[in-house]
Amino acid sequence: MMRRGLAGQRLVATFLGGALLFNYPVLSLLDRSEPFFGMPMLWACLFIVWAVLIAVVAWIAERGAR
Amino acid sequence: MLSGTVVVAASFAYLLVLFAVAWYGDRRAEQGRSIIANPWTYAMSLAVYCTAWTYFGSVGRAASGGVWFLPIYLGPTLAMSLSWVVLLKMIRISRTYRITSIADFIASRYGKSHLLGGLVTIIAVVGMVPYIALQLKAISSGYSVLTGSDDSGVFPFAAASWFNDGTLYVALTLALFTVLFGARHLDAAERHEGMVAAIAFESVVKLLAFLVIGGFVTWSVYEGFDDIFTRAFADPELAALLSLKTASSAGYGGWFALTLLAMLSVIFLPRQFQVTVVENVNEQHLRRATWLFPGYLLLINIFVLPIALGGLLYFGRGTVDPDTFVLSLPLAHGERALALLAFVGGFSAATGMVIVETIAVSTMVCNDLVMPLLLGIERFKRSNHPDLTGLLLGIRRGAIVVVLLLGYLYFRLAGEAYALVSIGLISFAAVAQFAPAMLGGMYWRGGTREGALAGLLAGFVVWAYTLMLPSVAKSGWLDRAFLDYGLFGLEYLRPEQLFGLGGLDSISHALFWSLTANIACYVIVSLARVPTGQEATQATLFVDVFSRGQDTPATFWRGSAQIQDLQPLVARFLGAERARRMFESYARERGVARIDDLKPDAGLVQFAETQLAGAIGSASARVMVSSVVQEEPLGLDEVMDILDEASQVRAYSHELEEKSQALEAATAELRAANERLKELDRLKDDFMSSVTHELRTPLTSIRAFSEMLLDDPEIDLKDRTRFLGIIVSETERLTRLVNQVLDMAKIESGHAEWHNTDIDMRELVGHAVETTEQLFRDRGAVLELDLPDRAPHLRADRDRLLQVMLNLISNAAKFVPGDTGVVRVRLTCETGQLRVDVTDNGPGIAPEQLGVIFEKFRQGGDQYSRPQGTGLGLPISRQIVEHFGGRLWVQSRPGEGATFSFVLPLPPEAGDGPDRAMT
Numbered sequence: 001m002m003r004r005g006l007a008g009q010r011l012v013a014t015f016l017g018g019a020l021l022f023n024y025p026v027l028s029l030l031d032r033s034e035p036f037f038g039m040p041m042l043w044a045c046l047f048i049v050w051a052v053l054i055a056v057v058a059w060i061a062e063r064g065a066r
Numbered sequence: 067m068l069s070g071t072v073v074v075a076a077s078f079a080y081l082l083v084l085f086a087v088a089w090y091g092d093r094r095a096e097q098g099r100s101i102i103a104n105p106w107t108y109a110m111s112l113a114v115y116c117t118a119w120t121y122f123g124s125v126g127r128a129a130s131g132g133v134w135f136l137p138i139y140l141g142p143t144l145a146m147s148l149s150w151v152v153l154l155k156m157i158r159i160s161r162t163y164r165i166t167s168i169a170d171f172i173a174s175r176y177g178k179s180h181l182l183g184g185l186v187t188i189i190a191v192v193g194m195v196p197y198i199a200l201q202l203k204a205i206s207s208g209y210s211v212l213t214g215s216d217d218s219g220v221f222p223f224a225a226a227s228w229f230n231d232g233t234l235y236v237a238l239t240l241a242l243f244t245v246l247f248g249a250r251h252l253d254a255a256e257r258h259e260g261m262v263a264a265i266a267f268e269s270v271v272k273l274l275a276f277l278v279i280g281g282f283v284t285w286s287v288y289e290g291f292d293d294i295f296t297r298a299f300a301d302p303e304l305a306a307l308l309s310l311k312t313a314s315s316a317g318y319g320g321w322f323a324l325t326l327l328a329m330l331s332v333i334f335l336p337r338q339f340q341v342t343v344v345e346n347v348n349e350q351h352l353r354r355a356t357w358l359f360p361g362y363l364l365l366i367n368i369f370v371l372p373i374a375l376g377g378l379l380y381f382g383r384g385t386v387d388p389d390t391f392v393l394s395l396p397l398a399h400g401e402r403a404l405a406l407l408a409f410v411g412g413f414s415a416a417t418g419m420v421i422v423e424t425i426a427v428s429t430m431v432c433n434d435l436v437m438p439l440l441l442g443i444e445r446f447k448r449s450n451h452p453d454l455t456g457l458l459l460g461i462r463r464g465a466i467v468v469v470l471l472l473g474y475l476y477f478r479l480a481g482e483a484y485a486l487v488s489i490g491l492i493s494f495a496a497v498a499q500f501a502p503a504m505l506g507g508m509y510w511r512g513g514t515r516e517g518a519l520a521g522l523l524a525g526f527v528v529w530a531y532t533l534m535l536p537s538v539a540k541s542g543w544l545d546r547a548f549l550d551y552g553l554f555g556l557e558y559l560r561p562e563q564l565f566g567l568g569g570l571d572s573i574s575h576a577l578f579w580s581l582t583a584n585i586a587c588y589v590i591v592s593l594a595r596v597p598t599g600q601e602a603t604q605a606t607l608f609v610d611v612f613s614r615g616q617d618t619p620a621t622f623w624r625g626s627a628q629i630q631d632l633q634p635l636v637a638r639f640l641g642a643e644r645a646r647r648m649f650e651s652y653a654r655e656r657g658v659a660r661i662d663d664l665k666p667d668a669g670l671v672q673f674a675e676t677q678l679a680g681a682i683g684s685a686s687a688r689v690m691v692s693s694v695v696q697e698e699p700l701g702l703d704e705v706m707d708i709l710d711e712a713s714q715v716r717a718y719s720h721e722l723e724e725k726s727q728a729l730e731a732a733t734a735e736l737r738a739a740n741e742r743l744k745e746l747d748r749l750k751d752d753f754m755s756s757v758t759h760e761l762r763t764p765l766t767s768i769r770a771f772s773e774m775l776l777d778d779p780e781i782d783l784k785d786r787t788r789f790l791g792i793i794v795s796e797t798e799r800l801t802r803l804v805n806q807v808l809d810m811a812k813i814e815s816g817h818a819e820w821h822n823t824d825i826d827m828r829e830l831v832g833h834a835v836e837t838t839e840q841l842f843r844d845r846g847a848v849l850e851l852d853l854p855d856r857a858p859h860l861r862a863d864r865d866r867l868l869q870v871m872l873n874l875i876s877n878a879a880k881f882v883p884g885d886t887g888v889v890r891v892r893l894t895c896e897t898g899q900l901r902v903d904v905t906d907n908g909p910g911i912a913p914e915q916l917g918v919i920f921e922k923f924r925q926g927g928d929q930y931s932r933p934q935g936t937g938l939g940l941p942i943s944r945q946i947v948e949h950f951g952g953r954l955w956v957q958s959r960p961g962e963g964a965t966f967s968f969v970l971p972l973p974p975e976a977g978d979g980p981d982r983a984m985t
Contacts, residue, residue: 028310038296042133042308054357061354
């Protein structure tokens, strides 16, 4: 059962990691005025972190399904 | 601009499609081939989170606050990664106890309290009706933008009076849809397959529409992200939107508060509870939704900032409401079809939210507000009307229509006012008040009814005072004075700077104070008294839902019930036919043929109550069931006794298991020890018989010759001398044997004496060879000696080592063939050890005997070729070598002779003191 298993713990760890990345002070590191490949640094970084987070959650959740 | 007819036609055509999808979904469900029973549909239905407020409002927020629209979607992403901890438990609890709404959840958890259910319902209605109004407003202002009838969009669909206001008809159509697919019949599980299918469909439509518009703005109006952002960077006012600090004054605290708020909302919004928990078909679907739903949120937000910046760049500030950029940008570029598509997307976002929210809220209103009031009327409770399903459905449908009309009314009254525009986050803050009671109820046993009541009430009042009333005042319906100068002119009561707390935006401020008040009251009041029996029962059922398992009904009940009373009761609310089927299937589960044979026990009462709970709410079900069964309420002590008993039984069985495991291990150990003892015993017997056998042979010959000498004094001297010689040699053999047995026993028991001295192995080997020279001469064999020039000394017992050498050499001499025998003795120095090899060219040793010859009394060779010997020499030699830390072994192939070798470790160079004993 995933609830008690490794996958559940991994998801909680991912949550903690996400909460850290989406908040001060990490956020302030991303908040720069110079562009990132022509895009606003903060905007681009938030989406990248977001996408990575979703990918990690997907990997954990779907792996646990096996 | 588009003509109003086209837009209205498109809207209603879309609604027709929605009806079709829902109808199809329902039909498939009836056929048992559900189209929503897959994780994709489930994840899509969760996307009802994205309302018109997302669809239009995100762009508006981005236009004024840059990336500040994002926390509303980052929060749900974080919350979903915890879904296996929180949501799964909610789903399991709700399924097990037939809970169909948040109000019911909270009411049921805290002792099935009507009061709590009612309070939660009121909070939900107060929080959600304006939200529904906001969706209607989005539709109407979308319409006015498309048709260009009224840019300010106050009274859209260009209606002069309510009866020709298109929004009203949209609202009524939605009410019709919701009644048809949300309250067509009573379902104990309260699931609506067609509705969920329609919602999933709407989610796909709004996502596709938004992506198309986003793509259009990004790549058709501008030349990709680069282009938009380069232009935005060039405009200092727009560039300010791209940074967190310059875009909003709320700061990181505000960012955190918004994220938290969104996290709580995605779990506790009534519509989210409805699709996530109530409409969940299979718990496993949650697994995919965990990432698919956040993925959806990410996709629908990619183009928000580009559209907002694109709109601001194109229209400039202040000319066009940024909330309508999604529509006005395509329109401004003459893309009317695209604009219509954008409108349909927004329309689907709005209708999806309205439908689900209305169902969720109407379930609460019916089960937790109206039913308790009806049950409060004695006459109703006593009435013996056999079927109340019609009444129940009527209430449910009435509630749907009323909620929708309330939404419409609020929209007409509020219009463009601040109270409507800001309602999204205000609603979120309202449902966040459910969090302490819900989460506390799921993980903490100590929460009590009064605690939950106090927490919710405090949170709600603070929320109303710090968020709701200010928004009302800002709309101009209330004197603003209390906003600026505080209630009764008390400065510290200013609702947006409560107790002088400044520096926070209004949402963070309200969230902080309301949640603080909520949690504090919940915890403090809960801790004021011990829970009652009913509360403790429910707490256990909720907190331990996973460990209790689904098939063990709660047995916290004492009393008597009659199936003749229970079945009609369930039938009153669920219909006679349905009730009969339910009880029949329950009887089958119990292995009973007929309903009447069912034992009227706690399980049956629990079953009936659970079925009723699905239809009328757990608190009302409790009241109804207790009206027909005679029961004695259980006190806390009794509940605790039952719990203790159960946990004690569990503990005992656990202990028992452990003990039996330990016992098994001990038995295995004993068995092994016994085997070892038996083996030793066998060895001892073998040893004894071997020894006696070896003793008997010389004794027999001694006795025989002695008797001959005794019997016949006439024997001549020659024979007499020969006989006496035999007797002496046999006696010597006996002595040797006894000595060796004693030796062996001493070494084995560790009582042997060792006299260690420095030994030169060259000298020792040489001595041994000299001693045995006669033996070789007798056999006609040759002994070759191969010694190194010098060998390091080692410390050991010289006599013992000599014994080993003599044993090996004499063994070799015994086995070599008469005239051609060669025995080679070789001493070599290896690193850290000395090695001695004694090689012969005898018959060799059969492989199966290689291990045996070191055992006591086991001699090499077969019975006939076996030379004289005690069979103890090799075992003793091995014992001696091993005593000095060395090793004795043999290598041999039959026909090629044998090599007996042993190594002895050299003492380490350091610490090689003269007095060092080896023992």
